[in-house]
Amino acid sequence: MLFPWNNNTDSRNHAKSRLKLIIAHDRASINPDMMEAMREEILDVVARYVEVDREEMQFSLSNDQRMTSLTANLPIRQIKRIGDLQEQLKENKSINLQKIEVVEFDQEAETNAKSK
Amino acid sequence: MSRIIVVTSGKGGVGKTTTTSNLGAALAKQNRSVALIDADFGLRNLDLLLGLEERVVYTAIDVLAGECRLAQALVKDKRLKGLVLLPAAQNRNKESVNPEQMKKIATALAKGYDYILIDCPAGIELGFRNAISAANEALIVTTPEVAAVRDADRVIGLLEAEGVNKISLIVNRVKPLMVEENKMMSVEDVLELLGVPLIGVVPDDEKVIVATNKGEPLVLGEYESVPAQAYSNIARRLEGEKVPFLDLMANQGNLLSRLRRMFGG
Ligand SMILES: Nc1ncnc2c1ncn2[C@@H]1O[C@H](COP(=O)(O)OP(=O)(O)OP(=O)(O)O)[C@@H](O)[C@H]1O
Ligand SMILES: [Mg+2]
Numbered sequence: 001m002l003f004p005w006n007n008n009t010d011s012r013n014h015a016k017s018r019l020k021l022i023i024a025h026d027r028a029s030i031n032p033d034m035m036e037a038m039r040e041e042i043l044d045v046v047a048r049y050v051e052v053d054r055e056e057m058q059f060s061l062s063n064d065q066r067m068t069s070l071t072a073n074l075p076i077r078q079i080k081r082i083g084d085l086q087e088q089l090k091e092n093k094s095i096n097l098q099k100i101e102v103v104e105f106d107q108e109a110e111t112n113a114k115s116k
Numbered sequence: 117m118s119r120i121i122v123v124t125s126g127k128g129g130v131g132k133t134t135t136t137s138n139l140g141a142a143l144a145k146q147n148r149s150v151a152l153i154d155a156d157f158g159l160r161n162l163d164l165l166l167g168l169e170e171r172v173v174y175t176a177i178d179v180l181a182g183e184c185r186l187a188q189a190l191v192k193d194k195r196l197k198g199l200v201l202l203p204a205a206q207n208r209n210k211e212s213v214n215p216e217q218m219k220k221i222a223t224a225l226a227k228g229y230d231y232i233l234i235d236c237p238a239g240i241e242l243g244f245r246n247a248i249s250a251a252n253e254a255l256i257v258t259t260p261e262v263a264a265v266r267d268a269d270r271v272i273g274l275l276e277a278e279g280v281n282k283i284s285l286i287v288n289r290v291k292p293l294m295v296e297e298n299k300m301m302s303v304e305d306v307l308e309l310l311g312v313p314l315i316g317v318v319p320d321d322e323k324v325i326v327a328t329n330k331g332e333p334l335v336l337g338e339y340e341s342v343p344a345q346a347y348s349n350i351a352r353r354l355e356g357e358k359v360p361f362l363d364l365m366a367n368q369g370n371l372l373s374r375l376r377r378m379f380g381g
Pocket of ligand 2: 132
């Protein structure tokens with residue numbers, strides 16, 4: 001290596017990214033257990049309507065200036081059929097199924113669903 | 117109207133007392149009248165940093181107990197006209213004072229001085245609540261380190277909850293060379309994380325320790341050192357002047373570091 005001093009670990013950015021996370025948590029005063037519980041509940045609700053990729057999802061607190069926000073990034077595998085929805089929501093009277101648009105599936109999504 | 121400002125940090129040892137003494141001296145040098153209150157009961161240090169320890173007779177506790185008048189307890193700095201110290205008791209603990217009492221003292225002092233600076237103890241317990249009780253402004257001191265920044269954020273939240281909304285940040289002990297090598301967070305990094313306005317940047321400098329050893333605030337030094345200038349600038353910004361921040365890197369000029377910079381190190 002030509003300039004060995006270039007080879008230092010970037011502890012500055014390490015510190016910064018760790019702090020971003022911990023400060024957001026401190027500000028929201030949400031502990032990891034609460035975060036986890038909240039995550040599961042939100043996922044359950046979303047999963048009634050769409051099939052989400054649990055592996056790929058991201059769920060995080062962040063802050064901009066003195067504002068803290070919760071960001072959920074949930075990649076959707078496929079939209080559920082209206083029939084499935086009706087089935088699942090039998091008990092839930094508060095949701096009006098007429099208002100939910102029926103989404104056409106693309107071919108790929110259909111095959112994926114069958115192959116399972 | 118006089119201003120009551122608490123100097124606080126959450127984390128211990130980041131430079132609250134150093135800031136209070138040097139900023140107080142800088143303000144006095146700029147012809148302001150300043151009363152410094154040591155709110156660190158049981159661990160008082162402000163008198164030492166100012167070199168006034170031998171002249172302490174009464175403390176805030178004696179004032180509260182009615183053993184002396186407030187004016188009698190104030191130690192006048194003979195080198196700087198307009199600068200006085202109200203010492204904390206050393207033989208008592210934090211529980212010997214409550215927020216109401218602290219507020220009474222600070223408000224009484226505010227009648228006679230332009231600035232009341234309160235040196236807050238570390239932590240967020242009673243000592244902290246005592247120190248912030250009278251304050252309408254706060255100076256948050258932090259160093260560019262993870263624990264100090266985290267605690268600073270916590271304290272900012274607590275101050276906001278108490279209605280102290282005029283909050284400014286002092287980043288202390290900055291090492292420009294480390295920042296350049298990406299080994300330390302920069303002032304900008306800290307600002308972005310904490311989201312309160314910056315009022316001062318103080319380099320990590322052995323002159324600060326030398327001044328402490330002598331009990332002589334930096335602005336009283338023979339020539340104006342970089343840290344002395346940093347404190348003078350904070351005093352001027354408090355007064356509402358727009359003063360550019362020091363370029364700390366300009367003072368870091370050994371050959372090796374300059375070479376590194378040239379080669380993008
Ligand atoms: N800019 C600086 N450069 C070098 N040393 C510094 C600087 N600021 C503070 N120090 C040193 O750091 C130590 C702690 O400073 P100080 O007592 O002011 O902190 P503090 O926040 O008041 O601590 P405590 O929480 O115990 O009250 C002292 O030894 C002081 O000399
Ligand atoms: Mg102190």
